[in-house]
Amino acid sequence: MILGLLEPSGLIEQGGPLTWLLLGLAFIGTVCVVDRLFFFHRARINVGDLLVGLSQHIRRRAFAEALHEAARAPGPVARVAHAALLRYYLPRTELRDVTQEAGQLEVPRIENNIRAILGVGLLAPLVGMLGTLLGMLETFQKVSQQGGFTTPAELSAGVFAALITSVMGLAVATPLYLFYLYFLGRAKRLVHRLERVGIEMVNLIADAREEEEFAPFRGEVTAGRKSFGPNRHIAP
Secondary structure: OHHHHOOHHHHHHHHOOHHHHHHHHHHHHHHHHHHHHHHHHHOOOOHHHHHHHHHHHHHOOOHHHHHHHHHHOOOHHHHHHHHHHHOOOOOHHHHHHHHHHHHHHHHHHHHOOHHHHHHHHHHHHHHHHHHHHHHHHHHHHHHHHOOOOOOHHHHHHHHHHHOHHHHHHHHHHHHHHHHHHHHHHHHHHHHHHHHHHHHHHHHHHHHHHHHHHHHHHHHHHHHHHHHHOOOOOOOO
């Protein structure tokens, strides 16, 4: 009997029409899981290496090269850096707003289908329990129609068939809930990286701009120190 249940026809025959709904939920959950796996795989990037490479271009005021490098890098982290580089001329406060808005636009893409995975994981056991209760009602209804007399084999077969949907519901929900916890952790870490890159890009661009503005003044100070020498003093 167990081997017969492993076949799709056996599941439908023994578990009833709600098994179709459970199979549909399993298909939806699988599609969402595959989508998130590909997304987080494409979004993998070494944030430290990206910031080091961009900082070298920014210090040299080579914003075109920095834009090109950010555009080549994959994932939402690189897109936030690219948004900051596109508006490098803005003041620090406005540049910070630009990076925050760019990060907020990436959050829905990161969280896409994660709630769907949770929804399927929560709905599948309920559907399985509903199928079990309906199967039990049908079994006891048959017993009552026979005048309350039935063989233990018939009663156990009816209960066994009713439990199929609960088993299927838990089999669908358990891995999906584990994937939900995994993707939730990945999403939180990725959002944290977006915030880190936004802050670092604002500081890099603003510091490079301020360094260029104060470079002539620093050159004058250095030249004045050399002209007077370490032991010479200005006469009163």
